[in-house]
Amino acid sequence: MMLATTKVEDLDRFLRIFSTKGAEKRRQHGSKGASVFRDPVEKDRVWVLFDWDADGWQHYVSDPDVAPILREAGHIGAPQPAQLVGEYEA
Template identity: 75%
Template structure:
């Protein structure tokens, strides 16, 4: 699982590209799905939980097609993964 955040210019534009071209490219790199949350404090930010491993994420962000997809989606900053600091039962 990967948790990542990014900022965008327009939510509808972001989601349109994220759910189409972005999804196809993520799938190529082993992503099994994503759940998108809008930040409750910053309306121009989303948090995304990916069903993905670290190697697949790294391959995705290194893919030469990805910067163009990010640009088309209106990213204002490059998506950043949140570091995992622990896992606990319950």
């Protein structure tokens, strides 16, 4: 699992591309799924929890076909992975 965040111009536009073209490209790089959350404070920020490993993410972000998809989805800047700082039971 991994968590990433990004800002978007329009949530509906982002979700439309994320769930279609974006999903196809992520699947090519090993993503098994994603859950999207809207930030409660910054309305233009989304958080995405991916069922994906770090190697797949790195291959995805280095794929030259990804940048046009991100632009079409209305990303403001590049998605940033959150740094995992601990894992705990319960």
